[in-house]
Amino acid sequence: MLTNKTLEENRLENSEAFNKIMLESSPDCLKILDIEGRLQFMNFNGLCQMEIEDFSLFKNQVWWELWGEENKNLVKQSVETALQGKTSEFSAFCPTAKGNPRWWHVTVTPVGSPTNGIYQLLSVSRDITIQKKGEDEIIALNNLLEEKVKIRTEELLEKNIQLEKTNAELATFNRIVSHDLQEPLRKIQMFSKLILDSEKNIDESHIYFNRILKSTDRMRDLIDAIHNFSISKHSKVIFENCDLNEVLMDITDYFSHIIEQKQATITIDKLPIVSASKILITQVIINILDNALKYSKNDIAPSIHITAEVINSNEFQIPVATKSDSFYAITIKDNGIGFKDEYKYQIFEVFKRLHSKDEFLGTGIGLAICKTIIENHGGWIEGKSDINTGSQFTIYLPKK
Numbered sequence: 001m002l003t004n005k006t007l008e009e010n011r012l013e014n015s016e017a018f019n020k021i022m023l024e025s026s027p028d029c030l031k032i033l034d035i036e037g038r039l040q041f042m043n044f045n046g047l048c049q050m051e052i053e054d055f056s057l058f059k060n061q062v063w064w065e066l067w068g069e070e071n072k073n074l075v076k077q078s079v080e081t082a083l084q085g086k087t088s089e090f091s092a093f094c095p096t097a098k099g100n101p102r103w104w105h106v107t108v109t110p111v112g113s114p115t116n117g118i119y120q121l122l123s124v125s126r127d128i129t130i131q132k133k134g135e136d137e138i139i140a141l142n143n144l145l146e147e148k149v150k151i152r153t154e155e156l157l158e159k160n161i162q163l164e165k166t167n168a169e170l171a172t173f174n175r176i177v178s179h180d181l182q183e184p185l186r187k188i189q190m191f192s193k194l195i196l197d198s199e200k201n202i203d204e205s206h207i208y209f210n211r212i213l214k215s216t217d218r219m220r221d222l223i224d225a226i227h228n229f230s231i232s233k234h235s236k237v238i239f240e241n242c243d244l245n246e247v248l249m250d251i252t253d254y255f256s257h258i259i260e261q262k263q264a265t266i267t268i269d270k271l272p273i274v275s276a277s278k279i280l281i282t283q284v285i286i287n288i289l290d291n292a293l294k295y296s297k298n299d300i301a302p303s304i305h306i307t308a309e310v311i312n313s314n315e316f317q318i319p320v321a322t323k324s325d326s327f328y329a330i331t332i333k334d335n336g337i338g339f340k341d342e343y344k345y346q347i348f349e350v351f352k353r354l355h356s357k358d359e360f361l362g363t364g365i366g367l368a369i370c371k372t373i374i375e376n377h378g379g380w381i382e383g384k385s386d387i388n389t390g391s392q393f394t395i396y397l398p399k400k
Helices: 004-025 044-049 069-083 129-180 182-197 202-234 244-254 256-262 278-294 366-376
Strands: 029-033 039-042 088-093 103-113 117-127 240-243 265-268 273-276 303-312 326-333 380-386 390-398
Touching: 029 044, 029 103, 044 117, 069 088, 069 103, 069 117, 103 129, 240 244, 240 278, 244 256, 244 265, 244 278, 256 278, 273 278, 273 390, 278 303, 278 326, 278 366, 278 390, 366 380, 366 390
Parallel strands: 265 303
Antiparallel strands: 029 039, 029 117, 088 103, 103 117, 240 273, 303 326, 326 390, 380 390
């Protein structure tokens, strides 16, 4: 006959056997910890998932010490919460014994009785590596999508800005067609009629013929200006090593007649070799020098000084999008009649003139062409001046 003690021992053995069966049948990684947080048991599936061949090497080790410094406090806090009688859970990264990466979702449950209190802890770790990878891929895809949306938004904003500029230019062209080009046509028509009405007065006819020729020249200049501006807007820049010293030699030779006529002096410092289109950069410098010679003072010979320096992009706020860390700054300074500094931005607008066409020849498109060409090179151009003090134009080109 079995005694009460023997019955109790049997019940305990049966209970432990049942618990072991339950632990071993779980597909998750199950661990039993003592109240000091030390490993006492790990089921077979857990050993396989953690790639542990000999559990004796890990038994009695403090559990949170196995999670790495970045997760040590998280695991320790979860154990302390369970020891207070509350189930806790967390998700964290912990590689296997062989170093293969794994993500786990862990639940720590206190195990105890009313009489003995909490005497051990049960940890259930579920491998969520595939789920975590999926989440990371979704996050990466979302970040990529956000980046693409950001880039696309910036592109659309840039295109909207370009569209606004194009619309403004179209409005200007419309004004030119409706007014500036119509003006010489009306004069041609008017003077032709006057010639017919006064055909017997030869001297008067000559005057009218000259005015007709002047009007046709004005119309031709406007048409050429529109054509040149259109070309500069859509020309593809073919970069080459461009020696600005050679460019300036050719340009001063080009202006030799007017330089001699006005007794102008042009001094040129040592200039760099830049990466640019030689044809387009030549056009820019010709336009600026042409203005410097044209808008000179009547009683003072033109004096033009051309300098160059290298500047770093962190020295000032750059008005264009660029990847260049430094720029060549080419400055052309004259002693001409100048202009009010308040117009330093307007002068680069299409057909913007600060003087009437009767005072100075020209269409008012030269600096607009310069601005377009330099921007197509990834740089920008600035002008500053004041009345009777001369003007200064600086061309900024990326140093490549």
